[in-house]
Amino acid sequence: xxxxxxxxxxxxxxxxxxRAACRRVVEETLQRGIPANSVxxxxxxxxxxxIERLARADRVTSVQEHLATRxxxxxxxxxxxxxxxxxxxxxxxxxxxxxxxLQELGAQMIxxxxxxxxxxxxxxxxxxxxxxxxxxxNEYAPDVLLIYGTxxxxxxxxxxxxxRIRGVNAWPHLRIIVSGGxxxxxxxxxxxxxxxxxxxxxxxxxxxAADESQVACPDRRTVNRRKRRYQQxxxxxxxxxx
Numbered sequence: 001x002x003x004x005x006x007x008x009x010x011x012x013x014x015x016x017x018x019r020a021a022c023r024r025v026v027e028e029t030l031q032r033g034i035p036a037n038s039v040x041x042x043x044x045x046x047x048x049x050x051i052e053r054l055a056r057a058d059r060v061t062s063v064q065e066h067l068a069t070r071x072x073x074x075x076x077x078x079x080x081x082x083x084x085x086x087x088x089x090x091x092x093x094x095x096x097x098x099x100x101x102l103q104e105l106g107a108q109m110i111x112x113x114x115x116x117x118x119x120x121x122x123x124x125x126x127x128x129x130x131x132x133x134x135x136x137x138n139e140y141a142p143d144v145l146l147i148y149g150t151x152x153x154x155x156x157x158x159x160x161x162x163x164r165i166r167g168v169n170a171w172p173h174l175r176i177i178v179s180g181g182x183x184x185x186x187x188x189x190x191x192x193x194x195x196x197x198x199x200x201x202x203x204x205x206x207x208x209a210a211d212e213s214q215v216a217c218p219d220r221r222t223v224n225r226r227k228r229r230y231q232q233x234x235x236x237x238x239x240x241x242x
Contacts, residue, residue, distance in 0.1 A: 002029060002042040011047050015060060017067035019074070026075055036082035037116055040109055041203050044072055048106065052150065052181055073105050076112070083116040093119045093209065094142040096133050097126035098154035098182070106180055107148035110202050114146075117206055130161045137165065137174075144175050144209045147195075149182040158182075159193040166194060179205050 006029060013021035029039055051068050054060045060068075095111040097104045104126040111123035122140055124133065137145065145165075147158055162176055177197040178190045190198035199205040 002034065002038070007043065007047055010043060011050060014047065014051065014068035014071055015064045017064070017071070019071055022071050022075060026079070030082075035084065036079045037084060037113060039079060040076070040083075040113060041201070044076065045106070045109065045202055048072060049181070052103070069103065069105060073108070076105065076109055080112050083112060085116060086118040088120070089118040091119050091144070092121075092140065092142040093144045093146060094122045094124060094137065094140055095146045095148065096124040096128065098147065098149035098151070099126070099129060099157050103150050104148065106150075106202070107146070110146055110148065110179065110205050113202050113206055114209070119144075119209075130157065130164065133161060134164055137171070141171060142174065144177060146205060146209075147176065147178050148180040149178070150180045151182060152186070154182055155186070155189060155193065162194045175209070177205060177208050 006025060010022060010025045013025060026039060026043070029043060030036065034042075048068075051060065051065060055062075055065045093111075093114045095107050095114065097107050107125065108123060111121050115121045122136070122142070124136065147161070149155070149158055158178070165171065165174065165176070175196040176194075177199060178193075178195045179199045179202075183190050183198055184200050197208040197211075199208045
């Protein structure tokens with residue numbers, strides 16, 4: 001497990017834009033025997049979430065947030081080839097962001113972890129319209145669609161995408177999972193917009209995706225229902241963690 005002191009050092013280096021110091025923290029963590037996927041889950045992801053929280057509270061500048069995001073992206077790109085590779089699952093996942101999502105690094109990390117866990121993955125990122133995403137789903141026919149979002153203004157567009165997919169009903173077994181700060185902060189939003197599952201962290205995404213008892217439910221949309229997070233079984237490591 002990554003220690004609090006390591007998290008604090010990494011956060012400080014990110015906010016100061018010190019690329020070399022960030023690399024040192026990551027390399028030291030790897031040298032202690034912590035695998036790359038645990039670095040994703042227990043170092044980069046929580047620090048990324050903390051920077052998002054600080055930015056919303058106006059406790060960091062836009063420049064600091066921008067520097068941190070760019071450094072994290074570089075490190076994630078370098079770590080991707082160090083991730084373990086589990087046997088192929090014959091399952092397909094598509095990972096996309098809400099149309100106006102600028103902070104797509106979380107989605108990129110989720111796509112990497114899906115691939116590490118044996119899924120066939122297509123990472124669409126942000127900047128695509130619902131028409132673009134819909135056309136891709138029609139061609140690729142994934143088992144899971146992961147939609148990542150951080151800003152409240154994205155919720156209506158995500159809802160429209162889910163409505164369109166459900167309305168056609170061409171993929172009755174497609175499960176739609178949502179993740180990102182948008183859904184973390186809004187109690188029950190994931191159910192209200194008609195998703196099949198919600199995960200607060202990347203580790204939970206993999207577990208929700210592996211839970212085949214979850215099925216598409218076009219009538220799932222409700223208002224003000226209590227959020228049901230995936231409960232990790234006691235004493236078990238998240239899927240994809242060595």
